[in-house]
Amino acid sequence: xxxxxxxxxxxxxxxxxxxxxxxxxxxxxxxxxxxxxxxxxxxxxxxxxxxxx
Amino acid sequence: xxxxxxxxxxxxxxxxxxxxxxxxxxxxxxxxxxxxxxxxxxxxxxxxxxxxxxxxxxxxxxxxxxxxxxxxxxxxxxxxxxxxxxxxxxxxxxxxxxxxxxxxxxxxxxxxxxxxxxxxxxxxxxxxxxxxxxxxxxxxxxxxxxxxxxxxxxxxxxxxxxxxxxxxxxxxxxxxxxxxxxxxxxxxxxxxxxxxxxxxxxxxxxxxxxxxxxxxxxxxxxxxxxxxxx
Numbered sequence: 001x002x003x004x005x006x007x008x009x010x011x012x013x014x015x016x017x018x019x020x021x022x023x024x025x026x027x028x029x030x031x032x033x034x035x036x037x038x039x040x041x042x043x044x045x046x047x048x049x050x051x052x053x
Numbered sequence: 054x055x056x057x058x059x060x061x062x063x064x065x066x067x068x069x070x071x072x073x074x075x076x077x078x079x080x081x082x083x084x085x086x087x088x089x090x091x092x093x094x095x096x097x098x099x100x101x102x103x104x105x106x107x108x109x110x111x112x113x114x115x116x117x118x119x120x121x122x123x124x125x126x127x128x129x130x131x132x133x134x135x136x137x138x139x140x141x142x143x144x145x146x147x148x149x150x151x152x153x154x155x156x157x158x159x160x161x162x163x164x165x166x167x168x169x170x171x172x173x174x175x176x177x178x179x180x181x182x183x184x185x186x187x188x189x190x191x192x193x194x195x196x197x198x199x200x201x202x203x204x205x206x207x208x209x210x211x212x213x214x215x216x217x218x219x220x221x222x223x224x225x226x227x228x229x230x231x232x233x234x235x236x237x238x239x240x241x242x243x244x245x246x247x248x249x250x251x252x253x254x255x256x257x258x259x260x261x262x263x264x265x266x267x268x269x270x271x272x273x274x275x276x277x278x279x280x281x282x283x
Contacts, residue, residue, distance in 0.1 A: 007080070009152050010099075010149045018254065028265055032272065036271055
C-alpha cells in the first residue's frame with residue numbers, strides 16, 4: 001500500500017467509527033425518548049434495559 | 054452538564070465545520086514530514102484521539118470522586134458517559150497508531166512499552182464499562198464503578214511517561230507542553246485545529262451521551278415506581 005493509502009485507511013477508520021457511533025447514539029436516544037414518553041403516558045412498553053432491582 | 058445537553062445542535066454544526074477545516078489543513082495544507090513522508094499525517098487523528106482519551110479518563114476520575122463524596126447519581130452518569138467516550142477514543146488512537154506503525158516500523162503491533170500500557174488502559178476502562186453493564190443495582194453500580202474509575206486513572210501517567218522511562222520504539226512527544234514544539238509551524242497549526250475539532254466533537258458526543266444516561270435513569274425510576282404500585 002502507498003503512503004497515501006495508509007493515510008486514507010487511518011482517516012476512514014477514525015471518522016467512519018465516529019460517524020457510526022454518532023448514528024448509534026442518536027438511535028439509542030430516540031429509543032430512550034420513546035420509552036420515556038410511553039411510560040409517562042402510562043402505556044405498556046417493551047423495554048430492553050437493565051431489570052429494575 | 055445541562056449546558057452540554059442543551060447545546061447539541063450548535064456543537065454538532067461547529068464540530069462538522071471544524072472537522073472540514075481540519076481535513077483540509079491535515080491532508081492538503083500541512084507539508085509532509087522530511088523523514089516519514091505523508092504517513093506522518095496520521096498524527097493529525099492519532100494525537101487528538103489519545104489526548105481526548107486521557108481527558109475522558111480524567112473526567113471519569115472527577116465524576117467518580119464527586120459521586121463518592123456527594124452520593125449524587127448525576128456524577129455517576131457524568132463518569133459513565135466519559136468512560137464510554139474514553140474507551141471509544143482509546144480504541145481509535147490504537148487503531149490509527151497501528152496503521153501508522155505498519156509502514157513506519159514494519160508491523161501493525163509490537164509489545165512496546167507505550168503500546169502495551171495503552172492496551173492496558175483500554176482493558177481497564179473496557180472492564181469499567183462491563184462492570185457497569187453487569188451490575189443491576191444502580192447504587193452498587195455507581196459505588197463500584199467509581200472505585201474502578203479512581204484506580205484506573207493511575208495508568209495514564211504510566212502511559213504518558215512510558216517513552217521516557219523505558220527503551221521504546223514509540224517516539225517521544227513532538228508537542229511538549231513546556232517547550233517549543235519540535236515540528237514545522239504549519240504542522241503545529243494543523244495539529245491544533247485538529248485538536249480543536251476533535252474536542253468540540255467530543256463535547257457534542259458527551260452532551261448527547263449525558264442526555265441518554267439521564268433518560269435511562271428516569272426510565273429506571275419510573276419503572277421502579279410502577280413496580281411498587283403493582
